[in-house]
Amino acid sequence: GAVVSQHPSRVICKSGTSVKIECRSLDFQATTMFWYRQFPKQSLMLMATSNEGSKATYEQGVEKDKFLINHASLTLSTLTVTSAHPEDSSFYICSARELWGAADTQYFGPGTRLTVL
Amino acid sequence: AQKITQTQPGMFVQEKEAVTLDCTYDTSDPSYGLFWYKQPSSGEMIFLIYQGSYDQQNATEGRYSLNFQKARKSANLVISASQLGDSAMYFCAMRENSGGSNYKLTFGKGTLLTVNP
Numbered sequence: 061g062a063v064v065s066q067h068p069s070r071v072i073c074k075s076g077t078s079v080k081i082e083c084r085s086l087d088f089q090a091t092t093m094f095w096y097r098q099f100p101k102q103s104l105m106l107m108a109t110s111n112e113g114s115k116a117t118y119e120q121g122v123e124k125d126k127f128l129i130n131h132a133s134l135t136l137s138t139l140t141v142t143s144a145h146p147e148d149s150s151f152y153i154c155s156a157r158e159l160w161g162a163a164d165t166q167y168f169g170p171g172t173r174l175t176v177l
Numbered sequence: 178a179q180k181i182t183q184t185q186p187g188m189f190v191q192e193k194e195a196v197t198l199d200c201t202y203d204t205s206d207p208s209y210g211l212f213w214y215k216q217p218s219s220g221e222m223i224f225l226i227y228q229g230s231y232d233q234q235n236a237t238e239g240r241y242s243l244n245f246q247k248a249r250k251s252a253n254l255v256i257s258a259s260q261l262g263d264s265a266m267y268f269c270a271m272r273e274n275s276g277g278s279n280y281k282l283t284f285g286k287g288t289l290l291t292v293n294p
Contacts (some may be wrong), residue, residue, distance in 0.1 A: 063200075092280060094282075103284045104222075104284050106281055106282070153220070164280065166212075167221075170220065171222075
């Protein structure tokens with residue numbers, strides 16, 4: 061199956077700093093990638109849809125100036141959490157849309173656990 | 178109204194037995210796709226199986242099968258011959274294919290499956 065990598069897997073930072081998370085599709089090109097946030101024992105919450113070469117589409121209630129998304133190539137999307145605060149601590153997981161076959165499936169990265177002190 | 182409903186917060190099954198995880202959905206879109214993902218404690222989301230709304234036959238992938246009952250709007254996951262490694266959180270998701278959906282997935286709240294030896 062299609063492989064998506066995510067880096068870093070875990071990050072601890074001080075309040076006020078910015079953190080960049082990378083999402084890469086390793087063996088396919090992804091014109092669309094998605095960023096999710098997941099709190100403990102809860103489901104995935106879609107934050108934004110990232111389209112290569114265009115601005116990301118953010119879900120209602122997600123601050124676009126807080127969570128900067130860049131999809132500069134067909135295999136890479138980045139999420140930058142700017143001026144992170146403890147309430148931003150969460151599990152962030154990306155997915156990439158793989159078009160081959162009937163399923164048109166989203167394949168997920170392994171996730172990034174962010175802890176803001 | 179919730180688009181994806183998983184009514185079982187937790188399920189237990191004995192090793193080597195079969196288990197059914199329930200999922201009902203709500204949509205007025207005639208074209209949609211249904212997905213099941215597995216999330217072990219490590220956090221990665223693993224794609225298991227896909228069913229398209231126009232598919233005539235139930236999807237199968239190895240030990241996984243999807244019991245698709247369109248009139249009832251249900252898409253239950255059946256895992257046969259459960260293994261200890263099947264213990265994980267399982268999410269049902271739907272993609273509505275109408276214009277403007279941007280191929281987003283809507284997730285249910287998940288079912289935590291525990292396989293007992």
